[in-house]
Amino acid sequence: MHAMSVDLFSNTLGNLSAILDKGFANAGSRKFDPGVLLASRLAPDMLPLTRQVQIACDVAKGSVARLAGQDPPRFEDNETSFEQLRARIAATIDYIRSIPASALEGSETRDIKVPAGERTLEFKGLEYLQRWAIPNVLFHVTTAYDILRHNGVELGKRDFLAGGSTS
């Protein structure tokens, strides 16, 4: 459970931070306000880049906390720069890495309830991680990547999948 939550999320959030760095650098080299990227969306009724990053962090910290039976720290949604988003990601990684594997032992069978609008979703811990938390975090990290790629930032799947040793 720890490997598939804390390790997986820290890895993908670390990659997201490096992807954002490339977005920020790209705005500099093309000489436009980086805030344009932060406000970019793939559709008028989809969330912009800033919200994709905030939600990826919130789902990661919220799901690890739920599995460990803790209350996660709350972050204000007040980031207005790439620098502040990087700090939020770093704080999220610090928090989830503070949860030891022992705190997640047995969490496969923990009852988890997730408010979702007027509904409440009910899961056992394993199913929650598999069907909700992992796809949800990766959805927002991928969409952040897709927003930047759509706007001409030079990225490749290697940025998204970084990690693993090469030979």
Place this chain on the structure above:
Amino acid sequence: MHAMSVDLFSNTLGNLSAILDKGFANAGSRKFDPGVLLASRLAPDMLPLTRQVQIACDVAKGSVARLAGQDPPRFEDNETSFEQLRARIAATIDYIRSIPASALEGSETRDIKVPAGERTLEFKGLEYLQRWAIPNVLFHVTTAYDILRHNGVELGKRDFLAGGSTS
């Protein structure tokens, strides 16, 4: 390992199939050739919808096969319709569900080598699933969703995260 590969991938590929159904229906109601959606991309140097679906299937079947020490079935990349892509997804789900949990026992520590261009990536099974296979499958499923959303298909995160009981 089985829960985080076979179960997770069948679930997300099943959701992808339903998402494609909504894309196809949307083309019908807006009276344009559904092939336009299949050829749509988020950037000129990104892959179109058809390839996103093919690769999501290939990574899912290839990674489960590698973890089980099997050779996966090969699919020709010749789909030209939503119907054919749905059939590929169904064949992928059938294949990965044919791998019993016992075939993946101990696969956490299996040595896995992945050719990646001129490099070879080396992983232990657990790290392979966590850092390569899961993010890779979800990357392509999310990008397929994002391509359809970008083109005005009515989808919500509920389509992406379907599954889990509600109350």
